[in-house]
Amino acid sequence: MSLSESQLEVSPTPDEPKADDQPQSLEGLSPTKLAVRRFRKDRLSMIAFYVVAFVLVAAILAPIFTKIGIIDPISLNQDDKLIDPTLGGLPRGAAGGITWAHPLGIEPGTGRDVLSRLWYGVTFSLSISLAAAIVAIVVGTVLGIIAGFSGGLIDATVGRLIDLTLSFPQTLMLLALSSIFVAAIQQRTGLSTNPANAVYEIGVLGLFGWPAVARLIRGQVLSIREREFIEAAKLLGASPRRLYFKEILPNVWAPLLVSFTLITPQYVSAEAALSYLGVGIKPPTPTLGNILTDGVNYALTDFTYFLFPAIVIAVIVVSLNLFGDGVRDALDPKADR
Template identity: 55%
Template sequence: MADTTAVDGAVSITGRTPWQITRARLAKDRGTMVALGAAIFFVVLAVAAPALTAIGVINPYDGNSKLVGGLGSLPIGPAGGVSAQHWMGVEPGTGRDILSRVIAGLTVSLVVAVCAVIVSVVLGTVIGLVAGTAGGRVDWWLSRLTDFVLSFPQTLMLIALSTIVIDILQAAMGSDRTPASMVFMILVMGFFGWPVFARVIRGQVLSLKEREFIEAARSLGANRRRIYFKELLPHLWAPILVYTTLVMPQNIATEAALGFLGVGIQAPTPSFGSILNDSVHYANSDPAYFIFPGITLFLVVLSFNLLGDGLRDALDPKADRQ
C-alpha cells in the first residue's frame, strides 16, 4: 500500500511498511483502541500490584473486624461496605479490602496466563516450523502428535493431575502450595495449548516455503537454521501475535475456573477463582462481593478478546486498505 502526493504536477508515491499499515488500521478502529488501552491498564496494574502492596497502598491480606458485624459478620454499610477507602467494599467475615484482593488476584491470573502462553508459543512455533518445512514422515508424525495432545480435555487433565503433580512440585521446589500451583497450571495449560499454535504455524509455513524467496535461499546454500529463523520466522509474527492475544483470555478464564473449583490457587493468596468461590456463599446476603470481582474478570477477558479480534482484522492482508 502506498500514499500518493502531488509535487509540482508530478505524483510522488510513498510506500508504507506492513507495520505502518497495521497501525493505521488500528488507529481507525476505536473499539480495538479502547480494548488496547484497557489491556495495558490491567497489565500495568498487575505488574505494579506487588510494589503497591509493599508500600501499603493496597492490603490484600490483613482484615479489619471493625468493618464487619451483625449476622454472618456481613460488611457494615451499603453495597457490601463500599466507601471512599474501600471502593469495592470489604470481605464478609474478615473485613479485607476487596479491591486490594482483586488487584493482587489480577497479578496471579496474568502471570499464569502469560507464562502459559509463552510455553505454548515456543512449543507450537518450533513444532509447526519443523513439521511444515520438513514434510514427509516428520510432518506426519508431528501432526499425529498434535492430534494426540488435542484429544485430551485440558480442564479435565488439570483437575485430574492437580493433587499429584502439585505435591511433587511443592516437594521439589521446597515452597508452599501457591508457587507450586502456579507452576503446575503454567506447565499443563502451556503443554495442552501448543497444538493450536502448531497447526496455525504449520499452515503458514506450508504456504511460505513455496515462495520464491525460500527457493532463492535454498539455491544459495542456506541451511535449515537460516531458513527457519531468518527466512520463515519473520513472516510468522502476525499470526503468532494474533493467536497470543486470543489465547490469553482463555488462560485467564481457565485459571479463574480452576480456582473456583478449588484446584487452583488456594487461600489466603487471592485469585479471581478463589474470590468468586468465596463470594457465592454470600450471593443473597452480600451480592456486591460477587458482582465487583465478577465484573472485573469480565472486563479483563473482554478487553483481551476485543484486542485479539481487532489485531486479526488489522493484520489481515485481504482487509480494506483504503
Template identity: 50%
Template sequence: MSADTARAAEASDPVADARDGAVAIAGRTPWQIVRTRLVRDKVTMVAFGVAVLFVLLALTAPLMTRFGIINPYLNNSDLVGGLGSLPIGDFGGVSWEHPMGVEPGTGRDLLSRVLSGLTVSLVVATSAVAISVVLGTIIGIVSGTAGGKVDWFFSRLIDFVLSFPQTLMLIALSTITIDLLQSALGVGRTPASMLFMIAVMGFFGWPYFARIIRGQVLSLKEREFVEAARSLGAGRGRIYFKELLPHLWAPILVYMTLVMPQNIATEAALGFLGVGIQAPTPSFGSILNDSVHYATSDPAYFIFPGLTLFLVVLAFNLLGDGLRDALDPKADRQ
C-alpha cells in the same frame, strides 16, 4: 506538421500534463498500514487501552503491596461488625477508603484482593501462552518445512495431545502433581499451583498453534525467498528462523491475544472449582467461589470481582479480533 502545430499538440498533451503535475506517492510499510487500520478502529483502541491498564495494575500490585498502599491479607474486623459478620455500610461497605467494599467475614479490602488476583491470573496466563507459542512455533515450522516422515510424526503427536481434555487433566492431576512440586522444589502451595497450571495449560495449548503455523509454513516454503536461501546454501536453522519466522509474526501476535483471555478464564474456573490457587492467596476463582455464599446477602462481593474478570477477558478478546482484522491483507478490499 508545422512547428507551431507540434508545439500546440505538446502543450495540450494530457500525459505530459499529468507527468508534470504528478505528486510523489510515498510507500507505506506493513506496520504503518496495520497501525493506520488500528487507529481507525475505535473499539480496538479502547480495548487496547483497557488491556494496558489491567496489565499495568497487575505489574504494580506487588509493589503497592510491598509499600503498604494495598493489603490483601489485613483483617479489618471493625468493618464487618466482628469476624464472621457482613460488612458494615451499604453495598458491601463501599467507601472512599474501600472503593469495592470489604470481604464478608474478615473485612479485608476487596480492591486489594482483586488487584492481587489480577496479578496471579496474568502471570499464569502469560507464562502459559509463552510456552504454547514457543513450542507451537518450533514444531509448526519444523513440521511444515521438513515434510515426509517428520511431518507425519508431528501431526500424529498433535492429534495425540489434542485427544486429552485439558480441563479434566488439570483437575485429575492437580493434587498429586502440586504435592510433588512442593516436595521437589521446596516451595509453598501457591507457587506450586501456579507452576502446575502454567505447565499444563502451556503443554495442552501448543498443538492448536502448531497447526496454524504449519499451514502458514506450507505455503511460505514454496516462495522465492526460501528457494533463493536454499540455493545459496542456507542451513535449516537459517531457513527456519531467519527466512520463515519473520513472516509468521502476524499469526503469532493474534494467537497470543486470543488465547490470553481463554487462559485467564481457565485459571479462574480452576480456582472456582478448588483445584487452582487456594485461599488466603487472592485469585479470581477463589474470590468468586467464596462470593457465591453471599450472593443474596452481599451481592457486591460477587459483582465487583465478576465485573473485573469480565472486563479483562472482554478487552483481550476485542483486542485480538481487532488485530486479526488489521493484519488481514485483504481487509482494505472488503
C-alpha cells in the same frame, strides 16, 4: 561592432519553482505501518487497547503499591464497625460495606479490602495467563514450523501428537493429577504450595493449548516453504536452524501475534474456572479466580462481593478479545482500508 549593455542582458527565463512548490516524494508505508493505521481507525479496538494497557499497568504497579502500603490485600480487619459478628461476619452497611476507605467494600468474614484484593489478583491472574500463552505459542510455533517445513514422517508424527493431545480430557486430568504433580514440583524445586500450583497451571494450560497454534503455523509454513527466498536460502547452504528461525519465523509473526491475543483471554477465564474447581493458587493470596470462587458463597447474602470480581474478569476478557480481533483485522492485507 560592440554590443550595447541592453543587448548583453540575458533574456528573462521562466520563473523557477520555489522550494515549497517542488513535488514531494511519496513515502511508502510498510505492512506494519499500514496495520497500525488500520487498527487506529477501529474505535472499538482502540478502546479495548486502552483498557488492556490500563490493566497491564495496574498489574505491574500492584506489587509495588502493596510493598509501600498503598494497598493491602492480605491483612485482616476484624473491626466491629466494619463487620457484623451477629450476621456471620457480613460487612455492615449497604452494598458490601462500601465507604470512601473501601470503594468496593470489604471481604465478608475477614474484613480485607476488596479493591486491594482485586487489584493484586489481576497481577497473579494475568501472570499465569500470559505465561501459559507464551508456553503454548513457543511449543506450537516450534513444532508447527518443523512439521510444515519437513513434511513426510516428521509432519505425520507431529500430526498424531496433536491428535493425541486433543483427545485427552484436559479438565479431568487437571483435577486428577494436580496433587501428584504439585507435590513433585515442590519436591524438585523447593517451591511452596502456591508457586507450585502456579507452575502446574501454567504448564498444563500451555501444554494443552499448543495444538491449535501448531496447526495454524503448519498451514502458514506449507505456503512459505515454496517461495523463492526459501529456495535461494537452500541453494546458499542455509542450515535447517537458519531456515526455521531466520527465514520462516519472521514471516509468521502476524498469525502468532493474533493467536497470542486470542489465547490469553481464554486462559484468564480458565484460571477462574480452575480456581472454582479447586486447582490453582489458594487464599489468602488473591487471584481473580479464587476471589470469584469465594464470592459465589456469598452470592445471596453479599451480592456485590460476587459481582465485582465477575465484572473485572468480564471486562478483561472482553477487552482482550476485542483487542485480538482488532489486531487480526489490522494485519489482514485483504481488510478494507
